[in-house]
Amino acid sequence: MKSFLAKKNEIKQKWHLIDADGAILGRLAAKIAPILMGKTKPTYTPNVDTGDFVVVINAEKIRLTGTKSQTKEYQTYSHYPGGQKIIPFADMMKKKPEKVVELAVRRMLPKSNLGGDMLKKLKVYRGSEHKHIAQKPEKIEI
Numbered sequence: 001m002k003s004f005l006a007k008k009n010e011i012k013q014k015w016h017l018i019d020a021d022g023a024i025l026g027r028l029a030a031k032i033a034p035i036l037m038g039k040t041k042p043t044y045t046p047n048v049d050t051g052d053f054v055v056v057i058n059a060e061k062i063r064l065t066g067t068k069s070q071t072k073e074y075q076t077y078s079h080y081p082g083g084q085k086i087i088p089f090a091d092m093m094k095k096k097p098e099k100v101v102e103l104a105v106r107r108m109l110p111k112s113n114l115g116g117d118m119l120k121k122l123k124v125y126r127g128s129e130h131k132h133i134a135q136k137p138e139k140i141e142i
Contacts, residue, residue, distance in 0.1 A: 004043065004045075005045050005048075006043045006044075006045040006048045006050050007048070008048060008049075011043070011048070011049075011050050013051070013052050013053060013121075014052045014053070014138065015052065015053045015054075015055065015132060015135040015136065015137035015138070016035060016052055016053065016054050016055065016137055016138060016139075016140050017055045017057065017130075017137035017138065017139045017140065018031075018032065018054060018055070018056050018057070018139075018140050018142060019057055019058055019128075019139070019142075020056050020057065020058045020059055020061060020062050020101065020142075021058040021061045022061060022062075022063065023061075023062055023063070023142050024062070024063060024064065024065055025062050025063070025064055025100065025101070025104050026104065027142070028056075028062065028101070028104070028142060029101070029104035029105045029107075029108055030108065031140075031142055032054050032056070032105050032108075032122065033105055033108035033109055035051060035052055035054055035140075036051040036052070036054060036105070036109065036118045036119070036121055036122060037050075037051050037109065037110070037118055038050030038051035038052070039051075040052075047114070049114055049117050049118055051118055051121060052121070053121045053122075053123070053132075053135070053137070054121065054122050054123070055123045055124075055125070055130050055132050055137050056101055056122070056123070056124045056125065057125050057127065057128050057129070057130055058125075058126075058127065058128055059097040059098050059100070059101050059124050059125060059126055060093065060097040060126050060127075062097070062100070062101065064089070068089070069089055069090065070089075070090075071089075072088070072089040073086050073087065073088055073089065074086070074087045074088075074089070074092050074100075074103065075087075097126055098124040098125065098126060101124045102119070102122060102124055105119070105122055106119050
């Protein structure tokens with residue numbers, strides 16, 4: 001019996017639209033990551049990017065459970081002395097809610113060049129408008 005291995009030029013990628021209004025951040029990211037990896041398709045191959053494109057709208061309306069909204073922090077480091085910055089979740093949601101969703105999904109993808117390519121297929125927008133109408137994304141209920 002032969003195994004099926006997908007090739008890069010044989011892959012058909014679709015576009016999916018996800019409305020993050022009222023969704024819990026971690027659960028939303030756990031639904032998006034397998035779609036980006038291609039694990040929802042029967043043609044999944046671990047060493048080939050077989051995933052689909054995902055458009056997330058209403059990123060500013062996500063929520064966290066429990067006390068995480070008061071305790072969660074995002075850390076960046078510039079590799080210079082005194083270059084560490086710690087940003088609380090509330091400040092990050094005011095300034096860049098798109099980045100919050102991207103970071104949650106990024107941490108669920110493979111830590112390799114392939115994972116970086118998968119992350120490029122994620123498009124996150126603050127409001128309910130997006131610029132991928134021409135691709136006709138199909139809506140997914142979370």
